[in-house]
Amino acid sequence: MKTDISDLRGDFPILDQLVNDEPLTYLDNAATAQKPNQVVAALTHFYQTDNANVHRGVHTLAERATAAYEDARHKVTHFINAAEPAEVIFTKGATDSLNLIASTYGEANIEAGDEIVISIMEHHSNLIPWQQLALRKHATLKYIELTPTGELDMADAETKITDKTKIVAVAHASNVMGTVNPIAALTKMAHQHGAIMVCDGAQAVPHMPVDVQALDVDFYAFSGHKMMAPTGIGVLYGKRDLLAAMPPYQFGGEMINFVHRYESTWNELPWKFEAGTQNIAGAVGLGAAIDYLENLGMSNVQAHEQQLVNSLLPQLTADRQIEVYGPHDPARHTGVIAFNIKGLHPHDVATALDMEGVAVRAGHHCAQPLMETLGLVATARASLYIYNTQDDVDRLIHALNETKEFFSHELIKAE
Amino acid sequence: MKTDISDLRGDFPILDQLVNDEPLTYLDNAATAQKPNQVVAALTHFYQTDNANVHRGVHTLAERATAAYEDARHKVTHFINAAEPAEVIFTKGATDSLNLIASTYGEANIEAGDEIVISIMEHHSNLIPWQQLALRKHATLKYIELTPTGELDMADAETKITDKTKIVAVAHASNVMGTVNPIAALTKMAHQHGAIMVCDGAQAVPHMPVDVQALDVDFYAFSGHKMMAPTGIGVLYGKRDLLAAMPPYQFGGEMINFVHRYESTWNELPWKFEAGTQNIAGAVGLGAAIDYLENLGMSNVQAHEQQLVNSLLPQLTADRQIEVYGPHDPARHTGVIAFNIKGLHPHDVATALDMEGVAVRAGHHCAQPLMETLGLVATARASLYIYNTQDDVDRLIHALNETKEFFSHELIKAE
Amino acid sequence: MSLSKLNSLYREVILDHADHPHHKHALTNATTTMTVKNPTCGDVINLDIDLNEDDVITNIGFTGEGCTISQSSASMMSDAVLGKTKDEALKMAKTFSDMVMGKQHDQADLDELDDAAILSSIVSFPARIKCATLSWWALQRALLSNQQEESDGEA
Amino acid sequence: MSLSKLNSLYREVILDHADHPHHKHALTNATTTMTVKNPTCGDVINLDIDLNEDDVITNIGFTGEGCTISQSSASMMSDAVLGKTKDEALKMAKTFSDMVMGKQHDQADLDELDDAAILSSIVSFPARIKCATLSWWALQRALLSNQQEESDGEA
Numbered sequence A, B: 001m002k003t004d005i006s007d008l009r010g011d012f013p014i015l016d017q018l019v020n021d022e023p024l025t026y027l028d029n030a031a032t033a034q035k036p037n038q039v040v041a042a043l044t045h046f047y048q049t050d051n052a053n054v055h056r057g058v059h060t061l062a063e064r065a066t067a068a069y070e071d072a073r074h075k076v077t078h079f080i081n082a083a084e085p086a087e088v089i090f091t092k093g094a095t096d097s098l099n100l101i102a103s104t105y106g107e108a109n110i111e112a113g114d115e116i117v118i119s120i121m122e123h124h125s126n127l128i129p130w131q132q133l134a135l136r137k138h139a140t141l142k143y144i145e146l147t148p149t150g151e152l153d154m155a156d157a158e159t160k161i162t163d164k165t166k167i168v169a170v171a172h173a174s175n176v177m178g179t180v181n182p183i184a185a186l187t188k189m190a191h192q193h194g195a196i197m198v199c200d201g202a203q204a205v206p207h208m209p210v211d212v213q214a215l216d217v218d219f220y221a222f223s224g225h226k227m228m229a230p231t232g233i234g235v236l237y238g239k240r241d242l243l244a245a246m247p248p249y250q251f252g253g254e255m256i257n258f259v260h261r262y263e264s265t266w267n268e269l270p271w272k273f274e275a276g277t278q279n280i281a282g283a284v285g286l287g288a289a290i291d292y293l294e295n296l297g298m299s300n301v302q303a304h305e306q307q308l309v310n311s312l313l314p315q316l317t318a319d320r321q322i323e324v325y326g327p328h329d330p331a332r333h334t335g336v337i338a339f340n341i342k343g344l345h346p347h348d349v350a351t352a353l354d355m356e357g358v359a360v361r362a363g364h365h366c367a368q369p370l371m372e373t374l375g376l377v378a379t380a381r382a383s384l385y386i387y388n389t390q391d392d393v394d395r396l397i398h399a400l401n402e403t404k405e406f407f408s409h410e411l412i413k414a415e
Numbered sequence C, D: 001m002s003l004s005k006l007n008s009l010y011r012e013v014i015l016d017h018a019d020h021p022h023h024k025h026a027l028t029n030a031t032t033t034m035t036v037k038n039p040t041c042g043d044v045i046n047l048d049i050d051l052n053e054d055d056v057i058t059n060i061g062f063t064g065e066g067c068t069i070s071q072s073s074a075s076m077m078s079d080a081v082l083g084k085t086k087d088e089a090l091k092m093a094k095t096f097s098d099m100v101m102g103k104q105h106d107q108a109d110l111d112e113l114d115d116a117a118i119l120s121s122i123v124s125f126p127a128r129i130k131c132a133t134l135s136w137w138a139l140q141r142a143l144l145s146n147q148q149e150e151s152d153g154e155a
């Protein structure tokens, strides 16, 4: 029996507060998600009953902490349908995961003249690691461009991915335009050319069912904090054979077998990639967040957000004073919507919305090359999650109207 | 007004439990420390009132989260007496901090033929990064050896540190033998030869006053979880000039100024080294742990542990069936004590103590080269913290006696 | 309704400056030119200054793009420093910076800032402080740039 | 007093095997030799096995260092597999592994293990499971090593 998704607000006390004397309308979920009581309770329980360092201990608390930590790994394994827990590595977050791949697999396998293909809609975290790897190795970085509706241009992908390509790295879902990319098709293309496929799932895993084996990706990265887990925990999924062949990323406690004065040998997977004390409580919290999401059901999560998008997006696209970036078709859109009020700087818009209790982001959303390509310097961005309601959508629309009115003098000028 | 250190147990509900029907005696603090209610409350408060992503947000929650995160950095700055917050970088932990230095400063500055000097008592986290750097660069790794009493041999240090030395990296306090190393003197030596000084403070910062400017170290690394902060947060202190000259470690959100398709520029310190979403709540929790420690006063913390060592260590060294590694003089000893019951494997000892509710660690303590040098495969280790009491010391001694009795048959055999 | 609170930040005078910015044009043959950007929001200020032999700012102009706050701040800054000496202008930049960071400042110094003093309200909007300081930062860097180059040369 | 609980792990027979381990000696000219280590605690087992042409274990001996559990487990394992065929011994290793992991296992299979079955109590001491399995792991690797090398050769 799944929990009713329409009534979760009680699990999120943070939402029950006034901001600038208005009820908080939190629409900055693409930046980070709020945490249900269940996740905070899991942290508290861990710290107040089981806290110890893992693996290395013989005593009872250490055994309980180890079991809790590895249990979280099993939950992740099941949640993304990895073949085995050895393929699930805990990291600090998506950025850490992606840097890990670039610094180990990338460093070991990319040579001068090789090509790395990414898309122009990548978040900096799935862009700069490859850009800098290409610079270090004198490899070529290529960008897959967009269609006019802000989707990935698959025809362009066909021309960019060649036999010289060694790595293709693309986001599962855009953190700006709300597009979902055809990862399975890209993976096939990459594999046909002998390249590996890296997928940045930071904006996908929290919002839709993800099956890494069905996608057939070689690596998949995501962050806990965007899916209601604590900050400082993330995941790198990788296929066993690739992970096994890779050199370690960081060196230290727990990732070793034998350490001698002048040489060392490495632990088996996944621990080879987990040097030093990990974010143990963070992993436990991620496990609790997964429990919470699975209890709702990921298709229900997706359907709930879709319903809100179906209401919000047409209202924005219909407004002549508002410009929406990315697809205008709600059916092809996640709960991440980038827009501007024409003639107004998004920072002014975000400040004005904040006065109405509405939290949105304004800026380049860590996607400067995308902004440059769209001819923008910055946008506002509203992004939804499971605890958002039709009420939140209405409040955003209302606050946007108020904002337009307040700044009407400048808006008139801009027309 | 400082809080009375003799009565803190109420702040640590985890300690108030039965393990194998006996009251828990937690003596595994060198592995990780327990968290006072104040730290858990800070986490809960953050997640239930202020949670948002930092820096990039215009809205109220983002401003509060940013203020909380940067406030934590100010607390760290003050706690270790860094010259400015720009010199305090948040990491995942000491291991992450040390790898950061080896991968950026080390990678950029070590050349074939250069020498890196560490000590034989280093934790793997301050050993393997240098060992592997030396292997990559065809540099020479040298070890400072021990005196017969298990202290750093400063005469040996004089011969090992030469004009060829580029990096000296030594622990402030040993995680096995309870020794405190003369870091200021080593730093002077390193600087006289033009080398930089890296100090691993994982076992020092939680237990004694630390002033990085007085030590004059170039880099100083430590973990939050060993000082009652959450897991997954740590610190790298570095002198501004060195940090400013170093390339970034990881690439992604927040550590950039401008990102173009084929090149990028980096943010100013300390953010240049903080790619992607950091462990924001972890930093806030570290701030709360520092508040807790400062309220007690670090000299009081040190004095409290010293008092327990003064009771425990002589009882262990006086026992003919027990062998203690490291100095036998309590005045030269932190609250970390490694020992064995002669003829018994430390894993059997740890299991037996656990039956009495006493949590100690058994193994190589991530210091295999030290073990090899001492001619050991493993030891038991008891380690103290502020919430330990004379009662805990008494329980350990009692449990050790019970253990000797239980295994007396094997012990007789061993004599 | 709560947008009225916006008036505490976006005062009439600020909106006026944003609507009709003063000195928003490039100078030809300016003695000093400086471009600064705010990476977070992409705002850009190009500042042109004419300094005479007595180090007096005899002409000033700016171009660039940005939010209401950064545009009006550039306009008010230009008004405030025109006709001032380099040292006076630098002191005003310091006063402005102290003001928006919420530090103690002298009322007399504040009066010097003219309209620009109205941005003291930004203290309550920490995420927007950089918007207000961008043009003042450009001014500082422009005025110190020769000196800077000299001291760089020495190093 | 609570150390009595230790008896549930350290049964008399286990302590006896640890005190007086059987087969604790090296074989000269063993047909197969295998050394395995547990990195966590430094325990080492060197296992020597004589297999005849019918794949029967005709002689077995071990040396090495370790805790009470790993030493007694090696002793009991040696007792149990001596005289068994390679396949029987491998099956026993599987049974042992299932048993200590708390998985379902057949009582008849368990009986095959002899004294070694007593280590089922290790289930309640997860941190010590590796101590119990070390010698069985050595056995498996020793018996599979030829095969392994063949399949490595094929790859």
Ligand SMILES: Cc1ncc(COP(=O)(O)O)c(C=O)c1O
Pocket: A253, A275, A276, A277, A278, B030, B031, B093, B094, B095, B096, B123, B125, B126, B171, B173, B174, B175, B200, B202, B203, B223, B225, B366
């Ligand atoms: C001396 C020393 N250095 C480094 C570390 C590594 O710390 P962490 O595991 O928190 O990264 C430890 C902790 O085990 C330690 O004791």
Ligand SMILES: Cc1ncc(COP(=O)(O)O)c(C=O)c1O
Pocket: A030, A031, A093, A094, A095, A096, A123, A125, A126, A171, A173, A174, A175, A200, A202, A203, A223, A225, A366, B253, B275, B276, B277, B278
């Ligand atoms: C698409 C995408 N990739 C990567 C990241 C980086 O995630 P994190 O900052 O948690 O490392 C983000 C989040 O900002 C994102 O939206």
